[in-house]
Amino acid sequence: MTRRPDPVPAEIAVITVNYGTAALALEAVESVLAADHGGRGIEVHLVDNASPDDDAQAIRAAAGQRGWGDRVHLYFEEENHGFARGNNLVFRALEQRDTPPDKVFLLNPDARLGNEAMERLADYLDEHPQTATVGARISMPGGRAVTSAFRFPGMISVLAETANFGPISRLFERYVVPLRPEQPTGPVDWVSGAAVMFRFAPIREAGFFDPDYFLYFEEVDLQWRLARAGWGSALVAEAHVIHEEGAATRIRSDESRTARPDYWYNSHRIFLRTTLGRSRAALTAAAMLPAAWMNHLHSAVRGRTVHLPADFIRDHCRVVLKPLLLGERSEPPGRIGGAGGHG
Numbered sequence: 001m002t003r004r005p006d007p008v009p010a011e012i013a014v015i016t017v018n019y020g021t022a023a024l025a026l027e028a029v030e031s032v033l034a035a036d037h038g039g040r041g042i043e044v045h046l047v048d049n050a051s052p053d054d055d056a057q058a059i060r061a062a063a064g065q066r067g068w069g070d071r072v073h074l075y076f077e078e079e080n081h082g083f084a085r086g087n088n089l090v091f092r093a094l095e096q097r098d099t100p101p102d103k104v105f106l107l108n109p110d111a112r113l114g115n116e117a118m119e120r121l122a123d124y125l126d127e128h129p130q131t132a133t134v135g136a137r138i139s140m141p142g143g144r145a146v147t148s149a150f151r152f153p154g155m156i157s158v159l160a161e162t163a164n165f166g167p168i169s170r171l172f173e174r175y176v177v178p179l180r181p182e183q184p185t186g187p188v189d190w191v192s193g194a195a196v197m198f199r200f201a202p203i204r205e206a207g208f209f210d211p212d213y214f215l216y217f218e219e220v221d222l223q224w225r226l227a228r229a230g231w232g233s234a235l236v237a238e239a240h241v242i243h244e245e246g247a248a249t250r251i252r253s254d255e256s257r258t259a260r261p262d263y264w265y266n267s268h269r270i271f272l273r274t275t276l277g278r279s280r281a282a283l284t285a286a287a288m289l290p291a292a293w294m295n296h297l298h299s300a301v302r303g304r305t306v307h308l309p310a311d312f313i314r315d316h317c318r319v320v321l322k323p324l325l326l327g328e329r330s331e332p333p334g335r336i337g338g339a340g341g342h343g
Contacts, residue, residue: 009099010041012118012197017047017086018109019340022055024244025109026062029072032107038119043101044068045090047075049082049340082214082263083193083341091200091208100200107241108194108341114139114240121197124185124236132202132231133223135191136239145181146245148195149188149235152224153177155276155284162291164307165298185237189227193219193342195241202231210270216342217267221274259310265319273324282324288316 014032018025029044048056056076063074081089087106094100103125105118121134138148151157157175160168169176179188196219206225209218223233272281292313299306309315322328 009097010043010101012037012040012042012103012105012122013090013094013101013200014042014044014105014107014118015047015087015090016044016107016109017049017083017340018051018055018059019049019080020051020053020055021109021340022048022051022058025055025340026059028107028109028112029068030066031112032118033068033071035113035116035118037116038122040119040122042118044072045075046072047086047090048077049086050077050080051340084209084213084215084218085211088208088211091203094200095204100204102200103197104200104203105197106193106195108243110245110341111138111194111241111243114242117195117239117241118197120239121236124234125197125199128232128234130230130232131187131234132199132226133191133233134197134236134239135188135233136195136241137235137237138192138195138241138243141242141244146243147178147181147183148192149179149183150177150190150192150220151175151179152189152220152227152275153271155280155287158272158284159287159291162288162308163294165294179235183235183237185235187232187234190220190223190233191235194243195239199231202226202229205229210274212270213267214263215267216264217271219342221271224275257305257308257310260312260315262315262319265315269320269323272320278324278327282321285316285321285324289313289321292316 016025016028025046029046032042032044046059048059059074063072075089077086091104094104103122105121117136121136124134125131135148137145139145154175156172157177160172160175161177203222203226206222206229208222210221213221227233269281269285272284276284292308295308296306
């Protein structure tokens, strides 16, 4: 990691964690540097998570060619830390300062500001002192809005989503995790980690991201812990971010049959265990099997594609259910790809 002296205190520190998407990460940083942010002082931290190929060289070259200077702090890691630990290493550096930033804004490497989003997010935090987390409205480059605000998952919502059966989904509609893409500004349970702003003091008190997560569910976990501590989350629909979903992770929300990597299942298991306790998490994971079989059955009867990732039952049993039943903790994620941001 490249160490630099403490800069002049900035109100907002922006963090982008890159893995294999250098060209997009450079655009993300440029979108931040080009904005005014309502006159707020900002600084940018760009972490390269041991990317393959020549990402590190491309970032170094661009920093010099574009004259970033001290406006952008560069971190060139020798290990792929994943999203949680990649952001944590910047959080830890910030907390060592005499005057840490008041706010941090996490921006995916495959995302960019669509307007003065950071100003609008910061304004909301300033006007709502009990809110610790705010997220932006997110759209694809073509303009299609995607869900960026959610309810916390629970046993009922997990089983209903796995079954994906109309009568069950309608019966438990109020437990459905994704809110509508056109969700208006206001309090929600949690917001997407692709473009999220936190107050720094509450997340420092919460211990930042749980380092057991490699990628996925870590932002849900942190906002769940903040909620338990009395802090709120909100969507700010006036703040707009453009997200090329899947560029960093190769996983898109509209491609339900895409196989999930082991780290997705690892993260799901950790989240279930954290929020439900091991016994209820194991019960939920076991109950997901008949729900998945129901999904396969009614999809076959109606001639429709199963709305589950490929090899879901096998991978869920191997990476989620078995370790919960045996009381095993998560395995170290190791040096694996796809950890530059959220899908």
